[in-house]
Amino acid sequence: MTNQDVTASSDVADLLSQAASAQERFQIMYSVLRDRICMLVYPPGTQLSEETLASEFGISRSPLRKALQILEADGLLLSQQGVGTLVTEVDLQELTQVYELRLELNELTGKLCPRPLDRELAVLFNGLKLRAERLSAAPDRTVFARLNIDFFHAFQQLTLNVPLQDVSEKLFYKTCRIWLTLIPEEDLQKEVAIFCGEILEIANAVRLGDFQAAALIRRAHLSMGFNRLKTATQHGADAKAV
Amino acid sequence: MTNQDVTASSDVADLLSQAASAQERFQIMYSVLRDRICMLVYPPGTQLSEETLASEFGISRSPLRKALQILEADGLLLSQQGVGTLVTEVDLQELTQVYELRLELNELTGKLCPRPLDRELAVLFNGLKLRAERLSAAPDRTVFARLNIDFFHAFQQLTLNVPLQDVSEKLFYKTCRIWLTLIPEEDLQKEVAIFCGEILEIANAVRLGDFQAAALIRRAHLSMGFNRLKTATQHGADAKAV
DNA sequence: GGGTTCTTATTTGTGTACAAATAAACGACG
DNA sequence: CGTCGTTTATTTGTACACAAATAAGAACCC
Numbered sequence: 300m301t302n303q304d305v306t307a308s309s310d311v312a313d314l315l316s317q318a319a320s321a322q323e324r325f326q327i328m329y330s331v332l333r334d335r336i337c338m339l340v341y342p343p344g345t346q347l348s349e350e351t352l353a354s355e356f357g358i359s360r361s362p363l364r365k366a367l368q369i370l371e372a373d374g375l376l377l378s379q380q381g382v383g384t385l386v387t388e389v390d391l392q393e394l395t396q397v398y399e400l401r402l403e404l405n406e407l408t409g410k411l412c413p414r415p416l417d418r419e420l421a422v423l424f425n426g427l428k429l430r431a432e433r434l435s436a437a438p439d440r441t442v443f444a445r446l447n448i449d450f451f452h453a454f455q456q457l458t459l460n461v462p463l464q465d466v467s468e469k470l471f472y473k474t475c476r477i478w479l480t481l482i483p484e485e486d487l488q489k490e491v492a493i494f495c496g497e498i499l500e501i502a503n504a505v506r507l508g509d510f511q512a513a514a515l516i517r518r519a520h521l522s523m524g525f526n527r528l529k530t531a532t533q534h535g536a537d538a539k540a541v
Numbered sequence: 542m543t544n545q546d547v548t549a550s551s552d553v554a555d556l557l558s559q560a561a562s563a564q565e566r567f568q569i570m571y572s573v574l575r576d577r578i579c580m581l582v583y584p585p586g587t588q589l590s591e592e593t594l595a596s597e598f599g600i601s602r603s604p605l606r607k608a609l610q611i612l613e614a615d616g617l618l619l620s621q622q623g624v625g626t627l628v629t630e631v632d633l634q635e636l637t638q639v640y641e642l643r644l645e646l647n648e649l650t651g652k653l654c655p656r657p658l659d660r661e662l663a664v665l666f667n668g669l670k671l672r673a674e675r676l677s678a679a680p681d682r683t684v685f686a687r688l689n690i691d692f693f694h695a696f697q698q699l700t701l702n703v704p705l706q707d708v709s710e711k712l713f714y715k716t717c718r719i720w721l722t723l724i725p726e727e728d729l730q731k732e733v734a735i736f737c738g739e740i741l742e743i744a745n746a747v748r749l750g751d752f753q754a755a756a757l758i759r760r761a762h763l764s765m766g767f768n769r770l771k772t773a774t775q776h777g778a779d780a781k782a783v
Numbered sequence: 784g785g786g787t788t789c790t791t792a793t794t795t796g797t798g799t800a801c802a803a804a805t806a807a808a809c810g811a812c813g
Numbered sequence: 814c815g816t817c818g819t820t821t822a823t824t825t826g827t828a829c830a831c832a833a834a835t836a837a838g839a840a841c842c843c
Contacts, residue, residue, distance in 0.1 A: 320804090321622055321826055349795070359828045360795090365610055372611055380563055380795045381835030397704045399653055407645055412638065462639045462715075466708050473704075562834095563796055591825070601798045602825090622825045623805030 305330055312357035321362065328356060328366040336375050336386055337472055338444055339479045345386045347376070374473050389480045391532060397474050398525045402518050404467050405454075409514025412459040416508045423453050424502040431495040438491040444479050450498055451475070454517060457510045481532055493524070547572055554599035563604065570598060570608035578617050578628055579714055580686055581721045587628045589618070616715050631722045633774060639716050640767045644760050646709050647696075651756025654701040658750045665695050666744040673737040680733040686721050692740055693717070696759060699752045723774055735766070 305314065311331050318324045332352075335341050349367065353360045367384055370376045378384045414420065427450055434442050451471050455464050482490055497520040504513035547556065553573050560566045574594075577583050591609065595602045609626055612618045620626045656662065669692055676684050693713050697706050724732055739762040746755035 324826095346794095348793095361827050361829090364795090365606075368607055368610060369614055372614065378795065379835080380833065381793080383794055383835095393703075396654065396702045399702060400649070400704050400708070403645075403649055403653070407642070411641055411645070460638045460641060461635075462642045462712065466642070466712075470704065470708075566796095588824095590823095603797050603799090606825090607796095620825065621805080622803065623823080625805095625824055 311355065315356055315358060324358075324362060325365055328363060329369060332366055332370060333373075333375065333472060336370070337448065337475050338441070339476065341386045343386050343388045343476070343480065347384045347386065349384065373469060389476050391477070391481070391529065394474050394477060395525075395529075397470055398521065401467070401470050401474065402522055404463065404470065405518045405521060406514050407460075407463060408454065408458045408467065408517075409511040411463055413510045414457055414459045416505070416510075420456060421506065423456065424505045427453055427498055428502045431498040434491060435495040438488045440479060440487060443487070443491055443494065444475075446498075447475060447478065447494065454501070454513075457505070457513060477528060481528055483531065486531065490524075490527075493520070553597065557598055557600060566600075566604060567607055570605060571611060574608055574612055575615075575617065575714060578612070579690065579717050580683065581718065583628045585628050585630045585718070585722060589626045589628065591626065615711060631718050633719070633723070633771065636716050636719060637767075637771075639712055640763065643709070643712050643716065644764055646705065646712065647760045647763060648756050649702075649705060650696065650700045650709065650759075651753040653705055655752045656699055656701045658747070658752075662698060663748060665698065666747045669695055669740055670744045673740040676733060677737040680730045682721060682729060685729070685733055685736065686717075688740075689717060689720065689736065696743070696755075699747070699755060719770060723770055725773065728773065732766075732769075735762070 305327060311327065314327050315324050318327060341347065347367070349360045349363060353363045356363060367376060367378065371378055371384075375387055376384055377387055427446070430446055430449075434446055451468075455467060458464065478490070497516065500516050501513045504510070504516060547569060553569065556569050557566050560569060583589065589609070591602045591605060595605045598605060609618060609620065613620055613626075617629055618626055619629055669688070672688055672691075676688055693710075697709060700706065720732070739758065742758050743755045746752070746758060
């Protein structure tokens, strides 16, 4: 069972009861909750009740709290006694710094410990290419967000440097909500088209074995995408101010 | 009260009882434990007892566990049911990847969001320079390790990019134990001399406001230091094999 | 009506008892 | 004597009850 299946599963309690160890149970809860936060099942500002979640998962608050505490350390949640556990807001100014760092890290992904191109990698990116083409034909916010996440994970595979993978993942999940939260409905089709173009370009670079090129393309698109977002929200704020 | 005083304090229970909120109490426990791990008060392989630690801190296991869980996420501890909570071993091969990443991040510290040179920064690095000179005159493992930690934190101040600071800090604490664990006693004086030289060079670059130069020097020394360590342990292993 | 104080409901934090898992010690058996 | 299985001690994991903190609402006063 892949990670995506886990996060997309509706009955988490079943999964947890089948898990062998405490570590596995933690991993499931962590993945599910992080996915729900990033897919805006829990939009920013949502209050999560430990009691409610625990009963949904069929466990007590104790093991659940570990997952919540790590997510708090990740910057996705904020717990306060007497108040509750809240999903953090998406702060564009704060995320600007994260993006600056992600730009550089993405370039490193193409340089540090490159993974040799093998059949598995080719299949992975080919699958993403197909999904991108399908999404392009029928733009959809949720499908877009899911492909964005899966594409990130595929891109990570270009390097074998584990710490780089870990750091990049944390930062990705810190930022990936901006798309679903800040892209206006009328811009969706345009953004989807750009994103799918990026996937095709990068899949092509990967197919040729030029990971450094893939990384540079990725970096360029990240940079441009964030700038579009910035100007778009700026205009939106201006319009609202008027 | 500075962070160092907190970590160096002998009576953690007092500090905890004075802390106002749960978050403060967590921060104290986390800092103290991380410091003990990195200063080899708890050498790699040490088994930490939740019960014992909790009673030392004058609290129950519940709040302590949060600190332990975050340290586990940091890669400094490993908890397993029925076994215990163990301080992770220092694996040179694993840390090679971390170092590769740290090299690049240190260069970024000089490039991203440079902090304007002010009086506070000058005083900070000047203080480190004095400590380096004193250490150089009387080499000592513990003083060396403490200066290494404090110097890292000072270096971090050269950038205002918070995510970069956070990431660098996590990676630093993941690696900083290699010096105390792997440097042979006979090499200590030599290593101290090199390290103090690095501090003087970097403090000088900072004084001139050239943070990028400071970052490049830092990167060079990190790289060379790790290579020395690698060859030294390789020889040590060879000698032992003979 | 406005403001202030008190009450109360709700939520996370903490303490404690017990369950589950592991490993070491022990003993039976071949 | 060694090996396998069992027992037992120890440790973290989990459940649950209660404490502490916060915020919203009620009651009261001015």
